[in-house]
Amino acid sequence: MLKPMLLxxxxxxxxxxxxxxxxxxxxxxxxxxxxxxxxxxxxxxIESTNFKGSVIILAFGYTxxxxxxxxxxxxxxxxxxxxxxxxxxxxxIVFVTIDPKYDNPDHLKKFIGHYNxxxxxxxxxxxxxxxxxxxxxxxxxxxxxxxxxxxxxxxVNPKLFADSQEAKDDKATLFSHTITLYLLDKQGNTxxxxxxxxxxxxxxxxxxxxxHE
Amino acid sequence: xxxxWLIKLLILSALVAVQVLPTLKAQPEIKLDKFWVVLAPxxxxxxxxxxVIKNEGNQEDTLIGIQSNSxxxxxxxxxxxxxxxxxxxxxxxxxxxHSELVLEPMSFHLMLTDLDMTTLFEGAEIILxxxxxxxxxxxxxxxxxxxxx
Numbered sequence: 001m002l003k004p005m006l007l008x009x010x011x012x013x014x015x016x017x018x019x020x021x022x023x024x025x026x027x028x029x030x031x032x033x034x035x036x037x038x039x040x041x042x043x044x045x046i047e048s049t050n051f052k053g054s055v056i057i058l059a060f061g062y063t064x065x066x067x068x069x070x071x072x073x074x075x076x077x078x079x080x081x082x083x084x085x086x087x088x089x090x091x092x093i094v095f096v097t098i099d100p101k102y103d104n105p106d107h108l109k110k111f112i113g114h115y116n117x118x119x120x121x122x123x124x125x126x127x128x129x130x131x132x133x134x135x136x137x138x139x140x141x142x143x144x145x146x147x148x149x150x151x152x153x154x155x156v157n158p159k160l161f162a163d164s165q166e167a168k169d170d171k172a173t174l175f176s177h178t179i180t181l182y183l184l185d186k187q188g189n190t191x192x193x194x195x196x197x198x199x200x201x202x203x204x205x206x207x208x209x210x211x212h213e
Numbered sequence: 214x215x216x217x218w219l220i221k222l223l224i225l226s227a228l229v230a231v232q233v234l235p236t237l238k239a240q241p242e243i244k245l246d247k248f249w250v251v252l253a254p255x256x257x258x259x260x261x262x263x264x265v266i267k268n269e270g271n272q273e274d275t276l277i278g279i280q281s282n283s284x285x286x287x288x289x290x291x292x293x294x295x296x297x298x299x300x301x302x303x304x305x306x307x308x309x310x311h312s313e314l315v316l317e318p319m320s321f322h323l324m325l326t327d328l329d330m331t332t333l334f335e336g337a338e339i340i341l342x343x344x345x346x347x348x349x350x351x352x353x354x355x356x357x358x359x360x361x362x
Contacts (some may be wrong), residue, residue, distance in 0.1 A: 065259070074360040074361070114255070141299075178297060195296075
C-alpha cells in the first residue's frame with residue numbers, strides 16, 4: 001500500500017519538476033539586458049522590475065519609421081494573436097522608442113494602440129533611452145541628411161503651413177536602429193534574440209516555454 | 214521560281230521590313246503592379262508603399278521621381294547589416310529590360326512623409342504619379358490598407 005503511494009508521490013513531484021524546469025534550449029544570455037527606468041504611456045516613471053512575472057518581448061523603434069517598425073509591429077500583432085488569452089495575460093510586448101524627443105508618451109500610446117491596445121510603449125529622457133539601448137547592446141543613429149523640413153521636398157502641390165512654428169516642427173528625422181526582438185523570461189533575463197523572420201509558430205513556442213517555467 | 218517572282222518577293226520583304234522594324238525599336242514597357250499603401254496610425258508622420266515595377270520592354274528605363282497630393286514620396290531601401298536597419302534613398306533607380314523591382318517590407322519601399330491624413334484612411338485610394346526618364350509619367354490609383362504581415 002505504501003509503495004504505490006510513494007511511487008505516486010514521486011511521479012507527481014517529478015511532473016511538477018518538469019513543469020517548472022528551466023528550458024535549456026533557451027539559455028540566459030548573460031550581459032544582454034538588465035534593470036532600467038523609463039516612462040510609460042501615461043507619463044509615469046516605470047521600473048523594468050515591474051514587468052517581473054511576465055514574459056517580455058522587447059523591441060526598439062520609433063514612430064517616424066515607415067518600413068521596419070510598422071512591419072515589426074504588424075509581426076508582433078500576429079505573434080500576440082497566436083497566444084491564448086491566458087498566455088496573452090502573461091506576456092508583455094514592449095516597444096522602446098529611440099526617438100524620445102518626438103515620441104512623447106501620449107504620441108507613443110496612440111501610435112502603438114493602432115496595432116494593439118495591450119502593447120506597451122516606453123519613452124523617457126534621452127539618457128534613460130540611451131541606457132536601455134546600451135543594456136541590450138542595441139544601436140541607433142540619426143540619418144542627418146533626411147532631417148530636413150519636408151516642405152522642401154518636391155511635391156505636386158506644395159504644402160502650406162498655418163504659421164512658421166508649424167513649418168519648423170514639420171521635420172522628417174529618420175534613424176537607423178537595431179531590429180532585434182529580445183525575448184525575456186519572467187525574471188527579466190534575456191533568453192533569446194529573434195527577428196521578424198522567425199516563424200510565428202516557433203516564436204510562440206518559445207514564449208510558451210518561458211511562461212511554463 | 215522565275216526572276217520576276219524573286220524580285221516581287223524581295224520588294225514585298227522590304228515593304229514588310231519597313232513596316233515592322235520600327236515597332237521592334239528598343240523601348241521600355243513599364244507596368245506598375247499590386248501597389249498599396251500601409252494605413253498609418255492617425256498620429257504617424259510617415260508610412261510606406263509596396264508593389265512591383267515591371268519593365269517588360271527591351272530597353273531599360275529609370276525611375277526619377279514619384280509624386281502624390283497625399284504625401285511626399287521617395288524610393289528608399291532598407292538595408293539590414295549586423296542586426297541594424299538603415300534606410301538608403303534611391304533617387305534614380307534603373308529598371309533593366311525584362312526585369313522587375315520588387316518593393317516589399319525590409320527592402321525597397323516607397324517612403325511617404327508629409328502625409329495628408331484626410332486622404333489616407335482605410336479603404337481609400339490615392340493617386341501616385343511615377344516619373345520615368347523614357348516612359349514619362351504614369352499615374353496609378355493605389356489602395357490604402359492595414360498592414361497584413
